[in-house]
Amino acid sequence: MASSKVGVLTFLLLCVFLVGSNYVEAQICPQFCEPNVDYMTCSSSGSTILRPTCINCCQATARGCQLFRRDGSAICN
Numbered sequence: 001m002a003s004s005k006v007g008v009l010t011f012l013l014l015c016v017f018l019v020g021s022n023y024v025e026a027q028i029c030p031q032f033c034e035p036n037v038d039y040m041t042c043s044s045s046g047s048t049i050l051r052p053t054c055i056n057c058c059q060a061t062a063r064g065c066q067l068f069r070r071d072g073s074a075i076c077n
Contacts, residue, residue: 029058038070 033054040050042065050065057076060067067075 027058027062029062030056032056034067034075036069036075037067040065040067042066 034056037052037055040052040055040060041047042050042063044064055065055067057067060076069075
């Protein structure tokens with residue numbers, strides 16, 4: 001009886017893991033500030049210019065954003 005409970009529990013945990021892994025997209029970004037960022041735009045905010053205090057290319061692309069220099073050229077390509 002105990003072995004069947006362990007088997008069922010293992011099966012349920014495996015199902016949760018497999019289903020849950022399809023919805024999680026983890027990305028590990030380094031924690032440093034891109035020095036030449038003047039502003040950024042994000043797909044979620046349309047054409048609104050945002051002024052981040054500290055961000056880098058990895059963090060920006062993970063959020064769907066693009067970083068720009070003072071002259072308007074893109075930083076992350």
